[in-house]
Amino acid sequence: MSQTTQPGALSSPVPEAKTSGGELMVTFSIMLATIMQVLDTTIANVALPHMQGSLGASSDQVTWVLTSYIVAAAIMTPPVGFLAQRFGRRQVFLWSVAGFTLTSMLCGQASSLNEMILWRVLQGVFGASLVPLSQATLLDTYPKEKHASAMGIWGVGVMIGPVLGPTLGGWLTEYYSWRWVFYINVPFGILSLLGIYFYVPESETRKQRFDGFGFAMLALAVGALQMLLDRGEHADWFEALEIQLYAIASALGLYLFIVHSRTTQTPFLSPELFRDRNYVSGLLFIFIVGIILLATMALLPPFLQQWKGYPVVTTGLTLMPRGVGTMVSMMLVGKLMKHFDARHLILLGMGLISISLWEMTGFTLDVSRADLIRTGLVQGLGLGLVFVPISTLAYVTLEPRLRGEATALFSLSRNLGSSIGVSIVVAALSRNLWINQQQLGERVQIPPGLLDGLPSADRLSEMSGVLMQEVTRQAAEIAYVNDFYMLMWINIAAMPLVFFLSNPERKG
Known part of the structure; x- marks a missing residue:
């Protein structure tokens, strides 16, 4: 059914499924x-070294696979609401799943870096x-009293990717092929395509002018x-012209x-979204959750593999309780x-x-696997308690017609938080590691007489190498602790944002 509406309006809610089976x-x-999409944001990371040889790419070039x-996903997230209502x-779901499935197969068959990109x-x-x-779709399929449960199901799908992606990717790469x-x-x-075709009802479509300049x-x-x-x-941040141009x-x-949105009559994003206090607070919250979720996952695998010597499979099993706690x-x-x-909550x-x-700020390179599992489980339980209520309260006062735009912006905010969080902790880790190496190296003193009687310069060289290796290990330990401190204070600083949320069902 096609009809004309005022600019900025979005489609009516999808009709609710009539049966619990539906x-x-x-x-x-x-x-x-959903699980397919979120898995693909992290599953390919561990396979990059294997792709590098097959595709004839350098270590710097192969990162373009990620x-x-x-x-591309970040750029195409904002117009999802417009496409759904138009x-x-x-229809958008079917085309998206079909295209994603086909391009996944083509990625697996790629024979060169250009094809893969x-x-x-x-x-x-x-x-x-x-x-x-x-x-x-879940918000519109389930009645309002079941929204919390629906968001719990949705959250499991969204959170399972960052947790299981690296482990699954490592297992597939090691035992089969990248x-x-x-x-x-x-x-x-x-399977998803067939299910959506037979069971997901169609929403009404409405004509709306597309704000091309705003989208661009x-x-x-x-x-x-x-x-x-x-x-x-990779480019040494703002020391490089490339990064300055991006900024x-x-x-x-x-x-x-922003200027265009305030002056045009048909802005790309509906202004009503930003007048809803709960929704705006939800965007800020999910941004913080994105930082904590992926930033921690960016730190722990190299900590376990590079500095504690865990193999990929053991690393995945050690981190799995975090995902179990979340679910x-x-x-x-x-x-x-x-x-x-x-x-x-x-x-x-x-x-x-x-x-x-x-607790993670007390980690050393001798931290036990039991401590790693316990802290991961506690953090996972906390993430689940935050993610679902935010995903529910963000929409509780929002008009249903705005959900298409709202969910797209919500996902974009989470993804940007994840990207920024990973970049911050990786940059801080690299910088602190270098600084700590310099400062610890200056303090290393060999006691007088320790080298007396050594038979050759080779022995001195060997001892120097051992000392520098230990200095690097200690520098890394301090650098990781500093990152965990930073994430802890970011999380604490975000806690007062909860007072901007309202819960109409609780009258306040």
């Missing part, structure tokens, strides 16, 4: 698509809509920022987008929200995250 099939189908996907949510860009374009559309990192999407994509400026701002964050560590382009794009709390929090104020969750990060 709800389950809708949920199963769209969550398969960058191309992330940037062509229908189900092309298919990864298209994979990011098609995959950008999967997470926001799945959230919007190509299976992409081929694994094909059967799940086909927002795409420039987001794309340049993602390039800056992803390339910064200028991002700032200019954002400035022109357990997400499945329970829907019931808890019926008896407790969601804002109190958010504070409890952020408190648990802060406690786990504080």
Whole structure:
């Protein structure tokens, strides 16, 4: 059904599934698509060294396999709301899943770096809509009293990627081939496509003028920022002209987008979104959650593999309790929200995250696996307690017609938080490691007489090498601790934001 509406309006909610069986099939189908997309943001990381040889790329060039996907997905996330209301949510979903599945297969068959980058860009374009559309569809499929449970299910799908992605990618690469990192999407994509085709109802479509200039400026701002964050560590940050140009382009794009949005009659994003206090607070919160979620996961694998000598599979098993804790709390929090104020659960969750990060500041290179598992489990429980209530309260006062735009912006905020968090902790780790090496190296003194009687210069060289190796180990230990401290204070500083959220069901 096609009809004309005022600019800025979005499609009506998808009709609710009439039976619980229908709800389950809708949920199963769209969550398969969500898991595919979030897995692909991290699953290819550990396979890069193997791709490098097959594709004939340098270590610097092969990182574009990750960058191309992330940037394309970031740019194409904001227009998801417009596409859903213009062509229908189900149609956009079907085309997105089909395109994502096809490009996944083509990525697995790529024989050169240029081919791989092309298919990864298209994979990011098609995959950008999967997470926001799945959230919007679940909110419209389930009645309001079940929104917390629906967001718990959705949250498990979104959070499972960063936790299981590196482990699954490492296992597939080690025992099969890096190509299976992409081929694994094909059967799940086909199942998701069939489920969406048969069970997801279509939404109404409405004609709306597309704000091309607004989209172009927002795409420039987001794309340049993602390039800056992803390339910064490789290019020595703002010492490089490349990074300076990305920063200028991002700032200019954002400035022109804001000015244009305030002066045009048909802005790309509906102004009503930013008048809703709960939604804006939810955007800020999910940004912080994104920082903590992926930043910690960016630190722990190299800490365990490089400095503690854990193999990939052992690293994955050690980190898995974090994901288990997240999924357990997400499945329970829907019931808890019926008896407790969601804002109190958010504070409890952020408190648990802060406690786990504080314990991690006491990590040494001799930290036991039991401590690693315990702190990961506590942090996972906290993340689940924060993620679901935020994902529910963010939309509780928002008009249903705005959900298409709102879920897209919500996903973009989470992804930007993740990108910024990873870039900050990796840059801080690298810088602190270098500084600590210099400062500790200056303090190393060999006691008089220790080298007396050594038979040759080779023995002196060997001892110097051992000393420098130990200095580097201690420098790394301090650098990781500093990063954990930083994340802890970021989390604590975000806690007062909970007072900007309202819970209408609790009258306050």
